[in-house]
Every structure is written in structure tokens, then in C-alpha cells.
Amino acid sequence: MFDRKRPSVREINISNSTLLRVLGIVVGFILLLTGIYVARQPLALILIAAFLALSLSPIVNIMSKRLPGRSRGLATAIAYILILSAVGFVIYLLLPPLIRQTQIFIEDLPTYVDKLQTGKDGVSEFVRHYGLSDQISRLGGEVSQRYGAIGSSLLDLAGNIFNNVASIITIIILAFFMLVEGPIWIDKFWQLQPAHKRKHGKEVAARMYKVITGFVTGQLMIAALSGTSVFIVLTLLHIDFALPLSVLGAMLGLIPFIGATLAAIILVLVALVHSPTAAVILLIYFVIYQQIENNFIQPVVQAKTTEVSPLLVLIATIIGVFVAGLLGAILAVPLAGCLRVLANDYLERHHIKLDAETT
Numbered sequence: 001m002f003d004r005k006r007p008s009v010r011e012i013n014i015s016n017s018t019l020l021r022v023l024g025i026v027v028g029f030i031l032l033l034t035g036i037y038v039a040r041q042p043l044a045l046i047l048i049a050a051f052l053a054l055s056l057s058p059i060v061n062i063m064s065k066r067l068p069g070r071s072r073g074l075a076t077a078i079a080y081i082l083i084l085s086a087v088g089f090v091i092y093l094l095l096p097p098l099i100r101q102t103q104i105f106i107e108d109l110p111t112y113v114d115k116l117q118t119g120k121d122g123v124s125e126f127v128r129h130y131g132l133s134d135q136i137s138r139l140g141g142e143v144s145q146r147y148g149a150i151g152s153s154l155l156d157l158a159g160n161i162f163n164n165v166a167s168i169i170t171i172i173i174l175a176f177f178m179l180v181e182g183p184i185w186i187d188k189f190w191q192l193q194p195a196h197k198r199k200h201g202k203e204v205a206a207r208m209y210k211v212i213t214g215f216v217t218g219q220l221m222i223a224a225l226s227g228t229s230v231f232i233v234l235t236l237l238h239i240d241f242a243l244p245l246s247v248l249g250a251m252l253g254l255i256p257f258i259g260a261t262l263a264a265i266i267l268v269l270v271a272l273v274h275s276p277t278a279a280v281i282l283l284i285y286f287v288i289y290q291q292i293e294n295n296f297i298q299p300v301v302q303a304k305t306t307e308v309s310p311l312l313v314l315i316a317t318i319i320g321v322f323v324a325g326l327l328g329a330i331l332a333v334p335l336a337g338c339l340r341v342l343a344n345d346y347l348e349r350h351h352i353k354l355d356a357e358t359t
Helices: 016-038 042-067 072-118 122-129 133-147 152-162 165-192 195-236 242-253 259-274 274-300 310-348
Strands: none
Touching: 016 042, 042 165, 042 195, 042 310, 072 165, 133 310, 165 259, 165 310, 195 259, 195 274, 195 310, 242 259, 259 274
């Protein structure tokens, strides 16, 4: 029998101070997450206000340079007045016909449901063949029951808006002071940083700022263009409720990557009720428009400021929708773009090279 040497056993000694340090980090992380969860509502207001301030900052910067004394407070006030006036004017023009057409749509919904069930066109035959009549009747009844009383719905909407007035005012005031005092606080922050890191930190912050402002400006322009073009097409096809449908398309257009697809699905389904031919034409329009938007409009408008891959956009959008709904979907992509800037900066500083396709 041969003697087998037992493998040497290494002893790992962990000091009490190391254990306490690790335990402190874990406890601190849990407390941080708990604090974020408890203060999630005010933190959400602060985040929205910061995003609004960053979006308006380029306008304020341009205006302040042209005002006597370069008054940033006056520039911010003028920018607020102009933007709120423009928003109020658009609401004044769009809200009455939007309410009227939406009310007519809700009132006529039972007629559309009956047409889908008893019609003789291809869509009606498809509904009857696959036994979808009950589902369509149930859906139509739920929509009519929930939104049929347009007056009470508007009162509920007004009540919700009134209940959220404090939050809206808080966001506006926070964004105002962020715009006015932001440069001062930013200068103080950079003064606290070591001199040898200051220049590099400013460059990274500038790239992140460019990502956010470029995304906001681009998405607003793309959404406005999408809503306008959809309104023109729906009007030419003589599809009812062109205005509310185009507004819905514009709002969904704010969601990167998947917004236009969601708008296409909803609007084509609505067009099917009106006319199968109109639905086919509308589908062809959306296919062509999305190709133009993805290959020409997006690169030109956004100027590739975010430089986020489609997969990362999709993942960020899904997470954003799950966490904070439509607002989360809109904020997710610029946040992902900022994280990408930080990740690339880390790789560059540590001399880690990746292929262009993976960055």
C-alpha cells in the first residue's frame, strides 16, 4: 500500500474588523435601498424636476447670453412663460375637439362592435370564424362602462389633476431653482474635486449632458412629426377621430424603439373597423414611415447623441415601463445613455479595449 499524501489545507483567517466592515457595507446598502423606497415619491419629483431642468437648460443658456447682465433668473422666467404659453395654446386648440371626438367615439362604440360581429367583410368573417365575438362584446362593454359618461370622466380627470397640483407645482419650482442656481452648485461641486481630476470629470459630465438634451429634443421632434404625419394620413383616408388618434400616436412616439410599433398596432386595429382597405393602406404607411424614421429621421434628429444599441434601448424601455410606466419608459433611455458614457470612460481609463460593436 502506498502512502497517499493528504492535500494541504489552507487556513484563511478573517479578522473581526474585516467581518464588521463587510457587515457594515451590507447593512448600509440595505438601509440605502430602504430609504430610497420610503422616499420614492419625493425622489421621483426631484428626478423629474432635474430632467426638466436639463431639458430646458440649453434654451436658458442661449437666452441668458442675450439679456442685459446675463440674468439667468430672468432668462428662466422668460423660458417658462414662453413654454407654458405654447403648451396652453396647444391645449386650447386641441382639447375641445379631442374631447368631442372622443365622446362621439365612445357613443358609437357599440355600433362598431355590432359591425364587427354581423358584417359581411373579411374582418367580420375572421371574428366569427375564430369565435372572437364574445371577447369583442366584453371589451366594448367594459370601455363603454368605464368611459361612457364622458362628463363624469372629465370631472374625475379634473379631480386627479387637482390632487396632483401640488406635485406639479413642486416640480416646476424645483426645476426653476435648478435652472437658476444649477451653475453655482455645479461650480462648487467641481471646486471640491481634486484639480487633477476636475478636467476629466467635466468632460464626462458634458458627454452625459449632451446625451440627455439630445435625447429630449430629438424625441419631442420625432413625436411631433409622427403625430402630424399620422393625422394627415388618417384625414386623407377619411377615418373618424383623426385628431385623438394622432395625439395618441404622438404620445406613444415619445417611447423610444417600441412606441411607433404600439401606435401602429392600435391605429391599424381602429382602421379595420372603418375599412379593411384603409387598414391595409395605414399598415403600409407605418411600415414605410418606420423605415424612414429609423434610418433617416432618428440619426439626423438625434445626431447619434445617445449611441445606445437597440437591444439596450429595448431592455431599458421594458424596465422603465415596469418601474414607472410611461415616464419610466421615457427616462430609461437617457439614463442608459449616461450609464454607457460612464462605462466607456471606465474602460478607457483602465485601458480595456472592446470591439466597436460591443460598446
